[in-house]
Amino acid sequence: MTAVLQFLRNQTIFALIFILALFVAGIEIARPGTVTPLWISNILLFAAPLAILGAGQTLVMLTGGIDLSVASVATGAAYLLATNASSGDATALAVALSLGIVVGVVNGIGVAVLRVQPLIMTLGTGLMTGGVMIVYSQQMMASQPHVPELIQTLGSGKLLGLVPVNLFLWLIVGGLMLFGLHRTGFGRLLYAIGDNREACHLAGIRVWRVLFVDYLLCSILAAIAGLVLVGGTNASDLSLADSYLLPSVACVIIGGTSIFGGRGGYAGTIVGALILTVLTSILTLMDVHEPIKQVLYGAIILLLAAAYARLTE
Numbered sequence: 001m002t003a004v005l006q007f008l009r010n011q012t013i014f015a016l017i018f019i020l021a022l023f024v025a026g027i028e029i030a031r032p033g034t035v036t037p038l039w040i041s042n043i044l045l046f047a048a049p050l051a052i053l054g055a056g057q058t059l060v061m062l063t064g065g066i067d068l069s070v071a072s073v074a075t076g077a078a079y080l081l082a083t084n085a086s087s088g089d090a091t092a093l094a095v096a097l098s099l100g101i102v103v104g105v106v107n108g109i110g111v112a113v114l115r116v117q118p119l120i121m122t123l124g125t126g127l128m129t130g131g132v133m134i135v136y137s138q139q140m141m142a143s144q145p146h147v148p149e150l151i152q153t154l155g156s157g158k159l160l161g162l163v164p165v166n167l168f169l170w171l172i173v174g175g176l177m178l179f180g181l182h183r184t185g186f187g188r189l190l191y192a193i194g195d196n197r198e199a200c201h202l203a204g205i206r207v208w209r210v211l212f213v214d215y216l217l218c219s220i221l222a223a224i225a226g227l228v229l230v231g232g233t234n235a236s237d238l239s240l241a242d243s244y245l246l247p248s249v250a251c252v253i254i255g256g257t258s259i260f261g262g263r264g265g266y267a268g269t270i271v272g273a274l275i276l277t278v279l280t281s282i283l284t285l286m287d288v289h290e291p292i293k294q295v296l297y298g299a300i301i302l303l304l305a306a307a308y309a310r311l312t313e
Contacts, residue, residue: 012256016271023278031285037162043277045156045164049074049232051273052170052225053241053248054255055177056218058269061252062181062190063211064197064261065111065118067218069126070248073103074226074241076133081227082145082236083136089148093227100223103129104216112211122215133238145236155231166228173221177266190214194261243290246297251276253304 028035053070060067081096103125110121147155157165181187189210193200200207229244230236254272257264276297283293 013268013271016255016268016275020271020275020278023275023282027278027282027285030282034285039281041158041162041164043274043281044167044170045158045232046280047273047277048164048166048170049155049225049228050244050247050251050277051270052173052221052228053244054251054269054273055173055266056221056225057248057252058177058255058257058264058266059190059214059221060118060218061194061257061259062261062264063194063214064259065211065215066249066259067107067122067215067222068119068245069103069107069122069129070218070222070225071241071245072126072129072133073100073219073222074229074244075238076129077223077226078230078240079133079137079145079236079238081151082147082230083140085146085148089150092148096227097220097223099129100220101216103222104219107215107219108212111215112208118215130238137238147230147234147236151227151231152234153231155228156234166231169224169228173224174266174270181265186210186213191262194258194263196262243294246294246301247276250297250301250304253301259305 024035053074056070057067076099077096080099081092084092084095087095106125107122110116110125111118154165154169159165181190189200189205192205193207193210197207225244226241229240233240251272252264252269253259254275255264255266255268255270256272257268279296280293283296
């Protein structure tokens with residue numbers, strides 16, 4: 001048993017892939033003929049925005065933080081894009097992404113400079129962002145939101161009818177995440193700060209700068225995920241990404257990133273996002289309502305957090 005626990009502690013990714021395979025096999029056994037190339041294509045299509053949100057959460061959780069504003073930023077970016085489409089695609093994209101930058105700067109200043117607890121800071125900015133978007137939507141009642149064709153293609157398009165276009169964006173984000181975390185000084189600093197922030201201070205590392213950039217990147221990734229989401233739905237509303245908040249945390253925890261920081265990585269988050277997407281597919285086949293799904297996501301977070309804490313003892 002000790003050897004098994006040691007293996008799981010060091011090679012979590014294999015256990016996650018095994019769980020993913022079990023879920024896929026379970027769907028095929030329960031509904032023969034469900035798992036087809038088209039089904040796999042749709043799973044990748046739906047997993048992409050969650051995995052991009054999870055990328056930002058991975059960055060902040062590696063430092064022992066969390067970002068509860070990502071859903072509001074994703075929703076806000078999507079709504080800004082749709083309501084500014086008449087100004088041109090480039091302008092609409094710039095306005096949408098600027099929301100991620102603004103919220104990221106506010107979060108970065110609050111957490112890194114003012115040292116506000118991340119959960120409190122990001123919860124506050126998330127609520128403020130949602131409130132601002134409600135006020136903005138009331139001012140835009142006369143306009144007709146429209147999602148640019150480019151974003152529609154990004155969010156729901158498929159090459160040759162099988163390869164999701166958003167998969168290419170996901171590959172870019174994933175490649176940058178994996179390279180950045182394991183091959184750059186910034187990535188190593190994230191792990192070091194998550195492992196022992198005080199030691200980093202004593203070593204002369206300007207921790208506040210790292211945390212500032214960390215939360216800025218998280219919000220920008222949330223805005224990008226919002227664009228992918230609105231492209232997939234081709235309709236923007238002020239609750240577009242609300243159901244993604246818990247899953248964005250759950251996929252990171254499922255992937256083995258410690259809620260206390262210093263351990264984990266994006267490879268596990270990728271598999272975690274796929275597991276949750278397949279699980280959602282199973283629950284949809286069972287006609288489970290959204291509130292029940294949220295309860296399950298919360299239970300998954302609690303159980304796996306406890307399990308990973310046990311493995312690291």
